[in-house]
Amino acid sequence: MADVVRVVVTGGAGQIAYSLIPHICKGLIFGPSTMVDLRLLDIEPAKDALKGVVMEIQDSAYDLMASVMATTDVAQAFKDVQVAVLLGGFPRKQGMERQDLIEKNVQIMRLHGQALEQHADRNCKVVVVANPANTNCLVAMKYAPSISPANFSALTRLDHDRLRGMLAAKVTEKSHHKISAKDIRNCVIWGNHSSSQVPDATHAEALVEGKWQAIAPLCNDPQWLEKELVPAVQNRGAAVIAARKLSSALSAANAVACHLRDWVGVTSSSTTGDGMFVSMAVISDGNPYGIPEGLVFSFPVASSNGKCEIVQGLSISTHVRELLDATVAELLAEREMATSIIAARQGAL
Numbered sequence: 015m016a017d018v019v020r021v022v023v024t025g026g027a028g029q030i031a032y033s034l035i036p037h038i039c040k041g042l043i044f045g046p047s048t049m050v051d052l053r054l055l056d057i058e059p060a061k062d063a064l065k066g067v068v069m070e071i072q073d074s075a076y077d078l079m080a081s082v083m084a085t086t087d088v089a090q091a092f093k094d095v096q097v098a099v100l101l102g103g104f105p106r107k108q109g110m111e112r113q114d115l116i117e118k119n120v121q122i123m124r125l126h127g128q129a130l131e132q133h134a135d136r137n138c139k140v141v142v143v144a145n146p147a148n149t150n151c152l153v154a155m156k157y158a159p160s161i162s163p164a165n166f167s168a169l170t171r172l173d174h175d176r177l178r179g180m181l182a183a184k185v186t187e188k189s190h191h192k193i194s195a196k197d198i199r200n201c202v203i204w205g206n207h208s209s210s211q212v213p214d215a216t217h218a219e220a221l222v223e224g225k226w227q228a229i230a231p232l233c234n235d236p237q238w239l240e241k242e243l244v245p246a247v248q249n250r251g252a253a254v255i256a257a258r259k260l261s262s263a264l265s266a267a268n269a270v271a272c273h274l275r276d277w278v279g280v281t282s283s284s285t286t287g288d289g290m291f292v293s294m295a296v297i298s299d300g301n302p303y304g305i306p307e308g309l310v311f312s313f314p315v316a317s318s319n320g321k322c323e324i325v326q327g328l329s330i331s332t333h334v335r336e337l338l339d340a341t342v343a344e345l346l347a348e349r350e351m352a353t354s355i356i357a358a359r360q361g362a363l
C-alpha cells in the first residue's frame with residue numbers, strides 16, 4: 015500500500031458506513047502508518063446525513079485522515095480509488111420480489127461498475143456488501159472489464175465470523191474450555207450471502223490448551239452440529255433484525271474491515287497464514303469444487319498482500335454437497351434475472 019490509500023465507501027451515510035469509518039481511519043485495515051483519502055458517496059436524499067458524518071469525522075481528529083470528501087458525484091468519488099467498498103444499494107422493502115430487488119440494484123451496480131472502469135486505479139480492490147451481494151458483485155465486475163475479476167469480491171466474512179462465534183460458544187459450553195471466536199479457525203461459508211448459504215464446520219479447529227484441535231469432539235453435540243448450527247448461521251441476520259429492529263451494522267462493518275485487512279491490508283489476523291483460510295465470495299472460474307463458472311461464489315480462500323486464492327483440496331461431506339446444490343441454483347437464478355434485465359438494455363453477463 016502507498017503512504018496514502020484512496021478509498022471510496024458508497025452508501026456513506028448508511029449504518030454500516032457509520033461503524034466502518036473508525037476501522038478505516040484508525041489504521042485497523044491499512045496499517046498504522048497509512049494515511050487515508052476517504053470519499054463517501056451517497057445519493058441526493060442522504061446529502062444532509064452525509065454532511066453530518068463528515069462533521070463527526072472532523073470532530074474525531076483521526077491521526078491517519080489525509081482528507082475526506084462527501085459527494086453525490088460518482089465520478090468524483092471513484093477518481094483514482096485503490097479500494098472500493100460498495101455498501102450503497104436499494105434496500106429490500108416489504109412485499110418486494112427478489113426480481114424487483116435485483117432490478118433496482120443492477121442499475122446501481124452498473125453505475126458503480128462503470129465508475130470503476132472509468133475512474134478507479136486499474137488495480138483497485140472492490141468489496142461488494144450491498145445485497146444481493148454476490149450478484150451485485152458480478153454486475154459491477156461486468157461493467158468494469160479492464161479491472162481484473164480477481165480484484166472483485168463480495169462479503170461473506172460476516173457469515174464466517176458468525177459461524178466462528180457460535181462454535182466458540184458451544185465449545186465453551188460443552189468442553190469446559192473458555193474460548194472465544196478468535197480461537198476458532200478454518201470455517202467455510204460456501205455460496206450465496208443469503209439464507210441458502212452453506213456454513214461448513216467440517217474443517218474447523220479450536221485452539222484449546224495451546225493446540226489446534228478438531229471441532230466435533232470439542233462441541234460434543236452431534237445433533238447440534240448436524241441439524242441446528244447451519245440454520246442458526248443462515249438465519250442469524252434475521253435474528254439480529256428481530257432483536258434490534260435494524261439489520262446488522264456493527265458486526266457487518268467489522269467483517270468488512272477483517273475482509274479487507276486480510277486481503278489488502280498490511281496486517282493479518284490470527285486466522286490467516288500457512289494452511290489457514292477464511293471465506294470470501296470470488297469469481298468461481300477455475301474452482302476445484304465443481305461449482306459452475308461465472309458466479310461470484312463464497313469459497314475458502316487464503317488471502318494476503320492483495321492476492322486471494324481459493325483453497326484447493328478440501329473434502330466436502332455428502333451433507334454439505336447436498337446443500338451446495340440449493341445455493342448454486344439460487345445464484346444461477348439470480349444471474350439469470352440480472353442477465354435478462356441487462357440484456358433488455360445491452361448484453362448478457
Ligand code: NAI
Pocket residue numbers: 024025026027028029030031055056057060101102103104105122142143144145147169170171172173207261262263266
Ligand atoms: P443503509 O440503508 O443504512 O445504508 C445504505 C445507504 O446506501 C443509504 O445511505 C442509501 O442512501 C445509500 N444508497 C442507495 N443508493 C445509492 C447509490 N446509488 N449510490 C450511493 N449510495 C446509495 O444500509 P446498511 O445497513 O448500511 O447496509 C448496506 C447494505 O449492506 C445493504 O444492502 C444491506 O442489505 C447489506 N448488508 C450486507 C451484508 C453482507 O454480509 N454482505 C451484511 C449486512 C448488510
